[in-house]
Amino acid sequence: MTDKDLKTEEKILEAAANEFLQKGKSGARMQEIANNAGINKALLHYYYRSKDKLFESVFTVVIKKLLLSKVNKIIEEEKDAIGLVRRFVATYIDIINKNPMIPFFVLEEITKNPGRLTNSMLNSGLPINKVFNLINDSAKQGVIREIEPQQLIINILSMSIFPVIGRNMFQPILFNDNKKAFDQFLESRKTEVADFIIRSIQPDK
Amino acid sequence: MTDKDLKTEEKILEAAANEFLQKGKSGARMQEIANNAGINKALLHYYYRSKDKLFESVFTVVIKKLLLSKVNKIIEEEKDAIGLVRRFVATYIDIINKNPMIPFFVLEEITKNPGRLTNSMLNSGLPINKVFNLINDSAKQGVIREIEPQQLIINILSMSIFPVIGRNMFQPILFNDNKKAFDQFLESRKTEVADFIIRSIQPDK
DNA sequence: GTCTATAAATTGATAGAC
DNA sequence: GTCTATCAATTTATAGAC
Missing domain, CATH: 1.10.10.60 (Homeodomain-like)
Known part of the structure; x- marks a missing residue:
């Protein structure tokens, strides 16, 4: 060429x-x-x-732009659930905020064409087992309370991704269609979401 | 006719x-x-x-099928944020689980055709101000901690809606593509999500 | 009101010149 | 490699008989 x-x-x-x-x-x-x-x-x-x-x-x-790269590294490095949550949320929301069209695009394709996932993506994918273990271990060590890993993971992903996907619903309804205010809101969630989650998974006293 | x-x-x-x-x-x-x-x-x-x-x-x-009806009634009746969260989540997740295609359908249309919302839906819509006030009042009365209403509302909606919308991603990755397990998971969230939220918005001591 | 047949428009794909 | 012109297929929409 x-x-x-x-x-x-x-x-x-x-x-x-x-x-x-x-x-x-x-x-x-x-x-x-x-x-x-x-x-x-x-x-x-x-x-x-x-x-x-x-x-x-x-x-x-x-x-490739959306996933991996940074995310895999974080999962490998972090040693307990609290640190993982804080760093993952900040990084992931940052990526999404900078590429706000991608989540819906991927979601639409996978929704309408499921055979998509089971093949290449799942294998080259994230070390999901590592995350499961990390959550379970942190619970046993009393760093966080007991919680099903799937519940926690899906809560994290939901609160990180959905606000961007649902922007055209939320911005008019909750922010008087103020674009700047909503951008600021999304930015604030890099720490806000982690705080919200960590409060919830604090061990019982 | x-x-x-x-x-x-x-x-x-x-x-x-x-x-x-x-x-x-x-x-x-x-x-x-x-x-x-x-x-x-x-x-x-x-x-x-x-x-x-x-x-x-x-x-x-x-x-009309997705919204209003039950939701409006709940907002009118509940007097504090804790009760609202518990009842709203249970009802809303129940509606969504029984009509799992609707959220993505609505999301897709509003995403690709924004002029949609600003017209009829916004007016006939939910008493969103009532929710704002209820959250702020509950915080002042010490029933929950201080939190921006938008943050709380979007967290609730994200955790309620996104798992269903993202089913074709989550079920293969987190549940070995086990349909029954995922159905059970969605069912469990009627209470799990409310618990998760309420733990997080407990007042500081 | 309901059908068959067909028009009209859109759009993905190809042939062939340069 | 890049273009113009055109084909072929799909799909929305209409005409007209019953």
């Missing part, structure tokens, strides 16, 4: 990501992608054979 | 709801709706002028 090839191929991928993130798989239009990439529709099929293939490429890129 | 009219009109609406809930607005197919309603495609346009109009009708019906 020449330099020029790569440039076009990437311009397409970027335009495609924008379109798919905004409108979803079935709502996206190849014509729009071509326009925004500043090229012709035929070129889309030259580089990526079909709409499905193009979507596949976008999905793969986006997933 | 005769009896027969109503029957057909409702059969269409039901079939349309199924299709739209499953595939979303742009993924849904008029042909599928006609098939599942046991009638002809032309009849869809006879009763509802276009796909958009049909979707509109479905959306309105679905919204």
Whole structure:
């Protein structure tokens, strides 16, 4: 491939990501992608054979952007549940706030096309067992109260992800549609959510 | 309208709801709706002028099913934040568990078509100010700790709604894709989520 | 009101020149 | 590699008979 090839191929991928993130798989239009990439529709099929293939490429890129990297490292390093919660929440909400379209995009695809997960993603995935053990161990050592790991994990993820996904519901209803106020709210949750959780999993006295 | 009219009109609406809930607005197919309603495609346009109009009708019906009714009553009746949390969570999760497709459907539409909310829904909506006051008053009276109402409200909604919306992610990753286990998990959250929240908003000593 | 047949529009994909 | 022109398939919408 020449330099020029790569440039076009990437311009397409970027335009495609924008379109798919905004409108979803079935709502996206190849014509729009071509326009925004500043090229012709035929070129889309030259580089990526079909709409499905193009979507596949976008999905793969986006997933890598959202997950892993930082998250895996945190799970490996942290030694007790309290520290894990605090650091995970701060990092994860930061990533999501900076890429607010991604969670819904991933959610939509996995919801409408479940076979998606069971394959590649699950294996290359997170060390989830490590998290289970860490929660159970911390409970035994009295660092936190007893709690089912799944309940805690899903609570953490829900409070981190859903506010961003549901922004268009929450901002009008709870913030008078004030964009700045809601941005500030999301920012505040980097610590607020961790505090909320840690209060709840404090050991009984 | 005769009896027969109503029957057909409702059969269409039901079939349309199924299709739209499953595939979303742009993924849904008029042909599928006609098939599942046991009638002809032309009849869809006879009763509802276009796909958009049909979707509109479905959306309105679905919204009413999800919200209001029970929720409003609870907000009116409960006198302090603890009671509100416990009763709201139990009721709301119950509604969602029984209609698990609705939250994503509503979310998708509002996300991709924001002008949606600002109009009819916001006005006929929930007595949100009442909830704000109730949280603030309960804090002043020492029933719960100080907390921004928005933080608490969004935490409650996130933990209630997101597990159902994200089922196809959580069930494979956290429950070995065991459907029964996940159903049981969702059921348990009717009380688990309230407990989790109430622990966190206990007053400081 | 309900059907069949068909139009009209949208859109993903390909052929072929440069 | 990139373009124009066009095809083919899908899908919404309508015309017109019963």
